[in-house]
Amino acid sequence: MSSSLPACSIPLFDTVASYRQWRRNAYDEKKSVGFVPTMGALHEGHLSLVRRSLAENDLTVLSIFVNPAQFAPHEDLATYPRTLPRDLALLEQLSVSVSGGTRTPSAVFVPTVHEMYPSGISQNTEEQKGTFVEVKGYGHQMEGRTRPTFFRGVATVVTKLFNAIEPTRAYFGQKDIQQALLLRRMTRDLLLSHPEPQDLIIVPTTRDPVTSLALSSRNAYLTAHERESVAPALYSALQAARVAWEGNASKAECIRRAEAIIEDKKREVNGSVDLRLDYIEMNDPDSFEVVSDAMSRQQWEGHVAGRPVILSGAMWVGKTRLIDNIILGAAHTLGIVE
Template sequence: MGALHEGHLSLVRKSLSENDLTVVSIFVNPAQFAPHEDLSSYPRTLPVDLKLLEAEQVHPATDGPASCEIRTPAAVFVPSVKEMYPSGIVQNVTDQKGAFIEVKGYSHQMEGQTRPTFFRGVATVVTKLFNIIQPTNAYFGQKDVQQAFILKRLATDLLLSHPTPEHLHIVPTARDPTDGLALSSRNTYLTPDGRKVAPTLRQALLAAEEAWKAGSTKEECIAKAKAIVESNKQKATSEELAVELKLDYVEMNDVKTFDVLEPQARRQAEEQVVILSGALYVDKTRLIDNILLGDTTNILG
């Protein structure tokens, strides 16, 4: 949706290294925003985005000298709202007209609990983009892991040929090298004090991951994560930081079904990949992050 950062650019470079032609779409999708969310204030930096994309160059590995081929983005697709929604679009789902896509059974867990219409908007706009561009490969970031897996399910169930599910790639989350904060366009909303405590969610998930690897149950892992959030809240208060932390959720779900793991789950979960994810409000800015527990060899890349 624009406001490009290193996370987006890492996807672009991945595509440039693996494909002859790379198309980048930039579109702030109204259908992904509920009426109370930040559609009007969402960062829009198209001139800067275009300059960043123009500067991206990749020398793919070839049989000859690398200098014989330099790949840059072949096109940037920046459609209007009218082009993407010919029947019009409003943020209230009950008032919307036209064709929309829903992926049933996979959109109410995790992020879907707080944003119940979000994945309907994602599935709709990405289906349109796939129809327009017909990509051989498509690249999405792990930070939005539920979105990426839902799109794989969409490609499977709608029998898409461009891309096929196998050619919809999930690329590891890009992070700030100093504190591991997942890069996001919404990070620009953070105040200086908010930025200091923003890594709390990452720290909480890492604590839960460490507990999981040590043999703890799901219930014990979640408790570890929540304890980190509470500790950081108290620390922010003691340091007189002008910031409020509020945990939205932290949960563990099966990667294929999104089913919530049972509190005492352990043995069965060790044989599958588990999504450990969470969302945290830093003041009014909602941050999300996740860790995949288990063998991700056939998932990421």
């Protein structure tokens, strides 16, 4: 462990070489390894992924790495919350009871930027040198419309992390549904063995028990008023669209009802909070293509029996961009299981 890292009862590794020695021992002992990749600033959503991994694997590894490649030059790389000592303290308190004993986190991978990008890294894609991963045709819709270089950065860093960690299973949250489904496709397309596509597990979104706001590290940017009274409007809007969809309204009508919720909230705050809707949309979970405006639930189910729809949205509350989604239909067909 590097002397620059905080003291921690969990083994910490800041180089691939040191981690790989630990991983070889796990191989020799024929132990399964669950993996939870994070950018730190841990919250209950992250911890739910860790608990799931602890319950399903002999060993559980987390990574904490703020990835420069997924931030555009104008985005919040410099100000993204970095709370490593607090993160490690939370992990030290975490345990899950299983048959035969108790499991706790086994290791934390905390690499430097140079370790992850030995050729160097710039937030400007035009200046980047080295090897990058792109899942073509699936990264320009939904979140990719607003953040066109985001998924290239995510696919690159997760490929690196999978190569370093060699997990039996990896765990991602439904809040970032496009990311999780895109990464599962990537594991299939690149013929990865650690993890295999079916072992990329998507865990339902963890929400605030009072407001139902999807938990996110960026929620730390919100004021108490924004977090409790304004930000929950996004989920309320998605719920309004879901009710309309279940009532067999057209997709266009579903979106209209959702947008009306945001407009009502904007009138309510009356300029005291800068509230801006980025998008609310419905997409095919396989292609990410937009569902046609005229499509209704009955028509969709007749068109692609058994396939759900992703209803997602993003909005700005002050300087904070929030995302959320609801699966319309059988979420388990996407591998999302409580």
